Amino acid sequence: MRVGIMGCGRIGRNVFRLLADHPTLEVSAVVDTADPKGLAYLLKYDSIYGRFPGELTSTDGGVLLNGREIPFTQDREPGDADWEALGVDLVVQALPKYHTGDWMEAHLKRGAKRVVMASTPETLGDVPLLLWGVNDDILSQDSRVIALGSNTSNALAPILSILDRRFGIAQATFTSVHAFTNKQRLADVPTSGFRTSRAAAENIIPSETNSPAILEFVLPELAGKIRGMALNVPVSDGSTVDLVAVLETPTSVEGINEVVREEISSRYPKIIEYIEDPIVSSDVTGTTHSGQFDSLATLVLGETMAKLIVWFDNGWGYANRIVETLEVFEKFEEGSA
Structure with missing residues (x-):
């Protein structure tokens, strides 16, 4: 299943690394206002986690990951990125703002099937909040948006x-x-x-x-x-x-x-x-x-x-919880959970 990452800061880059060799999930688009070549450089060389473990090269419009093209776009707000046109099923929003249910709905209106907010809702209760191991039961087939707290x-x-x-x-x-x-x-x-x-x-x-x-x-x-x-x-x-x-x-x-x-x-x-x-x-x-x-x-x-x-x-443990949430969403989309 195809994943879009909006926000390529520390958490977004960690998720990118974790999905690089995932058997069923693949990053299909990255959205960030920063210069794409600069983002590609930071994906390849990380001061904490070292060099990217796969083959990653910058292109005019994104990166080549092990020979597969991943486009980068510079859309600013949720709703600006056309996820349907990008072929994205699941979205990870890892931005420092736009933490409301209305902003998450904007992703769904542009073609995303489900969204993971890598943060806490501005108003608690506005978006379902999951802390893995404590309230996992809030995830259901009806879950379209989930937040993961701090x-x-x-x-x-x-x-x-x-x-x-x-x-x-x-x-x-x-x-x-x-x-x-x-x-x-x-x-x-x-x-x-x-x-x-x-x-x-x-x-x-x-x-x-x-x-x-x-x-x-x-x-x-x-x-x-x-x-x-x-x-x-x-x-x-x-x-x-x-x-x-x-x-x-x-x-x-x-x-x-x-x-x-x-x-x-x-x-x-x-x-x-x-x-x-x-x-x-x-x-x-x-x-x-x-x-x-x-x-x-x-x-x-x-x-x-x-x-x-x-x-x-x-950053790394939290990114792993994001990937686990994506895996559950993938099962929901396939009707197997």
């Missing part, structure tokens, strides 16, 4: 779900310690916010995160119990979530780790990885899971206050 919420939601089901969560706070992003500055430059104007490679920068709202939306039983913030730090990849939860049932480090290990094995083997080695941030680069539970970092105070660490690659 990297942080994908990494943390399964762990919160485990803790609440097995121990009960009274309250929880977390800090997402996040690698810097392309929204930040390399030098001190005035922006719309004071902290965001500071150099990303020289500072630890506190910032807001919408992940608590996402988590409460998908896990309504935790509504009013979660707060969170983010720290953007001077690393290019490899992030972590530092979670502190007050539990309703007394437990221990061993008790939490055993429950999490058991649940990951039975419910989340492709979503969360259980780690017993002393890893650091660079060790999670290129991992396909949404998160890596660090069993060596678990702490318990007074039997009910627990501190846990969940690592995540801030």
